[in-house]
Amino acid sequence: MTASENQVPGPVIELRGIDKSFGPVQVLHGVDFEAHVGEVTALVGDNGAGKSTLVKCIGGIHPIDAGDYLFEGRPVHVGGPRDAADLGVEIVYQDLALADNLDIVQNMFLGREKKSGIVLDEYTMEELAAETLAGLSVRTVKSVRQQVSSLSGGQRQTVAIAKAVLWNSKVVILDEPTAALGVAQTQQVLELVRRLADKGLAVVLISHNMNDVFAVSDRIAALYLGRMAAQVKTRDVTHAQVVELITAGRSGDLGLQQANGNGAKA
Amino acid sequence: MRAAPSPEEIRRHNLGTLLRHVHLSGPASRAALAERMGLNRSTIMALTSDLTAAGLVTEELPKTTRKAGRPSLVVRPESDRVFVLALDLGADRLVVARVGLGGTVLDRADVARPRDSFDADEIISALAATGRRLVRQAGADAVCVGVGVAFSGIVRQEDGVVRHGPNIGWVDVPLGAELTRRMALGLRVSVGNDANLAALAERARGAGSGLDDIIYLHGDVGIGGGVIVGGRLLGGEGGYGGEVGHMVVNPGGRPCGCGSRGCLESEAGELALIALAGRAGQGETGRRAVEIIVDAADRGDATARDALHQVGDWLGYGVANLINIFNPSMVIFGGVMREIYMGSAAQVRSRLAVDGLTAAREGVRLRTSALGEEATLMGAAELAFSDVLTDPLETLARVRATD
Incomplete structure (x- = not known):
């Protein structure tokens, strides 16, 4: 049994009434969002709905204008990416931010190298990297001393995800991890995403692909024009309903009751 | 008493x-x-x-100790020295492997099959010869403690007779006895249904680890099933139970290899998907064909997308039925069903949300196989290990005596 079915504590991350503007443009309007331990929360929405902005607010890249940020039930102030990392929040961006000319171990520890005395503790880093990959049942990577430039798209994504997990993170946010991958690699990455949650992390997955969303998520959060249209359990909704939430902000009883309204909750 | x-x-x-x-x-x-x-x-x-x-x-x-005191x-x-032979016999694969105690595959050989021929005699001979070769290569100090076969069809477990192999046309073939005779290792060859064995393997060391109620769907050419209820494999009177692929989901639907119409496997299996996508007879089959269709659908091919929608819908009906009847904690998609599920998850889960009883589907998790392509092979290995795990010393003494 994973955490999701047994112990249902509160959400590990909870945002309440988040506002965010860039100059005169208000991008997020009173957004509520939750991510739970042991679950994959899919964040969906049309282009420009505010997904990336929301994620960057969670990751501390954009300061929030108004609203509450609760981590494990406690209100916290996240002023920058370091604060988020200290809480245990890691974000894997679409471009992965890996250094091509370094190997897997160097990438995973980039900027946070382990030292013994004044020299780098290569042995420990190598062992930790290999352990993390093995712990995620990653079998496609031959050697952890391989240069990242020699890896396929799926393998790079795997390394980027493993890098996020290495730091005992509690929340991992993935921005379209399968966007540039072929079918077989997409499946491997999605299975990896699912395993992260089954191991007890809270995972937030941004995706445009409904199959990917339904294949791995436990909850779906749909943003519509900067407002949270609905956060629902995946098992209770259909494909058509989610598409409606994305495109119209509402579906039957779900979603924003007036499309221009004040974000009535589902 | x-x-x-x-x-x-x-x-x-x-x-x-x-x-x-x-x-x-x-x-x-x-x-x-x-x-x-x-x-x-x-x-x-x-x-x-x-x-x-x-x-x-x-x-x-231990290599490293962190605590004080005597470690x-x-x-x-002894993975290298105690092993079993695991055989996987399906419509599109013939594999023989040497699996060590602890579940590591030490050596494997894919057996070539004469094209389009499912002649029982030839296949059994080829498998037996490969099996003997692998045992010979194992070295003198290694010992083979069992032989297990995963067969994609209906098998009578007590004597290893294949009652019906729908996709390879076998009826009442004494597979276990023939392999025992031709391998001549002094070991009885056990035979089981591939999906049943894979279900047990997934529970022992895969996605369903530690769960007592799981349903495993295995896609080969058809769809096999293994239903584990309360920690036990559901067999029924003759041990032929759990054939969920032949549950009728669409009365009067597409004809099925079993003679009926509208079975789950004929509506939601690999062949249905390939036919609906208009790609029958184009060479590719199995996993590759499914991947091509999923890829085409992602790129906007309307026929491929509709085919996946339709297949996912039928699969959803099947899974919803199974969940309503058995209330499992997990449904695992293995073999080519992994690809089909991942490519049509939105339809499968939508159907489940509509047709599954709320209470029955509340806790269910849908997962893909953690053992992947090895699931059936590992199942065969576990079957082969069952003797030595039941009575280690006696089994080993017996095996050593026949050497």
Whole structure:
């Protein structure tokens, strides 16, 4: 049994009434969002709905204008990416931010190298990297001393995800991890995403692909024009309903009751 | 009333249990084993020294210790020296592998099959010859303790007779007896249904680890099923139960290899998907064909997308039925069903949300196989290991005597 079915504590991350503007443009309007331990929360929405902005607010890249940020039930102030990392929040961006000319171990520890005395503790880093990959049942990577430039798209994504997990993170946010991958690699990455949650992390997955969303998520959060249209359990909704939430902000009883309204909750 | 078990029986049981622990969970310290089995350390020591003497496990000092005090010896399975032969016989694969105690594949050989021929005699000969070769290559100090076969069809488990192999046209073939005779290893060859064995393997060391109620769907050419209820495989009177692929989901639908119409496998299986996508007879089959269709759908091919929608919808009906009847904690998609599910998950889960009873589907998790392509092979290996795990010393003594 994973955490999701047994112990249902509160959400590990909870945002309440988040506002965010860039100059005169208000991008997020009173957004509520939750991510739970042991679950994959899919964040969906049309282009420009505010997904990336929301994620960057969670990751501390954009300061929030108004609203509450609760981590494990406690209100916290996240002023920058370091604060988020200290809480245990890691974000894997679409471009992965890996250094091509370094190997897997160097990438995973980039900027946070382990030292013994004044020299780098290569042995420990190598062992930790290999352990993390093995712990995620990653079998496609031959050697952890391989240069990242020699890896396929799926393998790079795997390394980027493993890098996020290495730091005992509690929340991992993935921005379209399968966007540039072929079918077989997409499946491997999605299975990896699912395993992260089954191991007890809270995972937030941004995706445009409904199959990917339904294949791995436990909850779906749909943003519509900067407002949270609905956060629902995946098992209770259909494909058509989610598409409606994305495109119209509402579906039957779900979603924003007036499309221009004040974000009535589902 | 049954008499209390004798000390001999208790010891045999404990030996088997301990060996099963290191076989399934990997090397463990004596202290950890004592805790897991609820026995005291001196009993564990007696058991491990028996198993060590028989050559089934070794004991060594742990590599690193972080705690103070005398370190507890680590018990590890003798993977290189104690092995089984696992055979996987499906419509599009013939594999023989040597699997060591602990579940590592030591060696594997894909057996070539004469094109379009499913002649039982030829296939059995080829498998037996490959099996013998792998055993010969294993080296003199290694010992084979069992042979297990995963067969994609209906099998009578007690004597290994294939009652019906729908996609390869076998009827009443004495597969177990013939393999036993031709391999001549002095070991009885056990045969089981591939999906049943894979279900057990997924529960033992895969996605369903530690769960008592799971349903495993295996996509080969058809769809096989393994239903585990309350920790036991559902067999029924003759052991032929769990054939969920032949549950009718669409009365009067597409004809099925079993003679009926609208079975789950004929509506939601690989062949249905390929036919609906208009790609029948284009060479590619199996996993590759499904991947091509999913890829085409992602790129906007309307026919491929509609085919996946339709197949996912039928699969959703099937899964919803199964969940309503069995209330499993997990449904696992293996074989080519993994690809089909991942490509049509939105439809499958939408159907489940509409047709599944709320209470029954509340806790269910839908997962893909963790053992992947090895699931059936590992299932066959577990079947082959069952003797040595039930009575380690006796089995080993018997095998050594026939050498």
